[in-house]
Amino acid sequence: MSAMTDDLRPDDEARAERLIRIGRPPRNRGEAIRKLVWVLPWLVFLASPVRDLNSGDHTTAATAAGWTGLVAFVALYLTLVFRTMGRPFRGGIITVLAATFWALGLALAFGFGSEWLGLFVYVSVTCGVAFPLRTAYWTIPLTTAAMMLAGWHAHNLDEAWGLFLVVLLVGYSMTGIRQLVATTVELRKARATVAQLAANEERLRLARDLHDLLGHSLSLITLKSELAGRMLPDHPDKAAQQVADIEQVSRQALVDVREAVTGYRRPRLSEELAGAQVALTAASVTADVPAEPDLRDIPEESESALAWALREAVTNVVRHSGATRCTVEVLHRQTLDGPVLELSVEDNGSGGSGKGPGNGLTGLTERLEKAGGTLEADRTKQGFRLVARVPAGTPAPVGSGA
Numbered sequence: 001m002s003a004m005t006d007d008l009r010p011d012d013e014a015r016a017e018r019l020i021r022i023g024r025p026p027r028n029r030g031e032a033i034r035k036l037v038w039v040l041p042w043l044v045f046l047a048s049p050v051r052d053l054n055s056g057d058h059t060t061a062a063t064a065a066g067w068t069g070l071v072a073f074v075a076l077y078l079t080l081v082f083r084t085m086g087r088p089f090r091g092g093i094i095t096v097l098a099a100t101f102w103a104l105g106l107a108l109a110f111g112f113g114s115e116w117l118g119l120f121v122y123v124s125v126t127c128g129v130a131f132p133l134r135t136a137y138w139t140i141p142l143t144t145a146a147m148m149l150a151g152w153h154a155h156n157l158d159e160a161w162g163l164f165l166v167v168l169l170v171g172y173s174m175t176g177i178r179q180l181v182a183t184t185v186e187l188r189k190a191r192a193t194v195a196q197l198a199a200n201e202e203r204l205r206l207a208r209d210l211h212d213l214l215g216h217s218l219s220l221i222t223l224k225s226e227l228a229g230r231m232l233p234d235h236p237d238k239a240a241q242q243v244a245d246i247e248q249v250s251r252q253a254l255v256d257v258r259e260a261v262t263g264y265r266r267p268r269l270s271e272e273l274a275g276a277q278v279a280l281t282a283a284s285v286t287a288d289v290p291a292e293p294d295l296r297d298i299p300e301e302s303e304s305a306l307a308w309a310l311r312e313a314v315t316n317v318v319r320h321s322g323a324t325r326c327t328v329e330v331l332h333r334q335t336l337d338g339p340v341l342e343l344s345v346e347d348n349g350s351g352g353s354g355k356g357p358g359n360g361l362t363g364l365t366e367r368l369e370k371a372g373g374t375l376e377a378d379r380t381k382q383g384f385r386l387v388a389r390v391p392a393g394t395p396a397p398v399g400s401g402a
Helices: 002-018 029-053 060-085 091-112 119-130 133-153 157-231 236-265 269-282 300-321 359-370
Strands: 286-288 325-335 338-347 374-379 384-391
Touching (some): 029 119, 060 119, 119 133, 119 157, 133 157, 157 236, 269 286, 269 300, 300 384, 359 374
Parallel strands (some): 286 325
Antiparallel strands (some): 338 384
């Protein structure tokens, strides 16, 4: 699975560069612009104040004051929202800026009339985004009450009631989004921690296994070496026997270490299935992958061969096929030669540009043949299909009733 993920890592990184990193500050101008695109649609509620200022119903001084207040209001709103999405202000600065923002919105609504009640939408959003949750839970209804008071003062309660649910619900929805972002960030950190702990645990397990394998053998080699050294002057025949024993123990220790390392390197089908799901999803391929196949009584050699087959098939799907959908199936079948475990990988892609089997499929065929299995790979009407079969157990003798 590590080889497959290493192959896909550049694509994952390129895709991650194009995504908006929720809950993190923008790293460059492109990310800042994309974050701004998410903020700008909310400015639709400024249409009424702008129309009111351009109507000519106010004096020149009032119009100038209105424009100045509106620009300051929007600047404070963008500052608070952008800094909260990136590097938030400290508590004291947040309180001062939010209080100024709240007071400015209240003053503009009371001073210019019901056309400015939409400003309370931004005040409610800011309360939900910038304040701690406990503070946001009571400042949002307070903002809604202030909006209703401003509507009553402007003799236009109908307009205020029309915005009542918008102001109230948009503030609480922002608190939910904040908690979702915080949970996402914590989950990302937790996944990194789990991966690190798993790697450390694997190192410790390997160290324990090597200690158990080599500790006894090396102690025995040391003891027999000392005995051979003592016997060499007076009993060379017995010393030669000790040297022969040392050679035998050393060879067995080497075999044990090779088997241990092979066990660690051996791919497992369940891990490859999980890696296939991640790889296909990262490549924007709709994946249908089984979670936990039944691998009871499956020889290790057969499982490893299927795991290699799945890795090769998924790599081809991601790299060469151009597919948008991929289905993976793991089935137990009964054949004339005995039970087999069948792996099927089918996609709706082109199957690559080559006219014949590539080096990957050729090597995979040889690997499956060593495990007593077979490989089929051909194009279908929908795309490309690869089927690998390996023995699922010891074949029953003829006439046994199997």
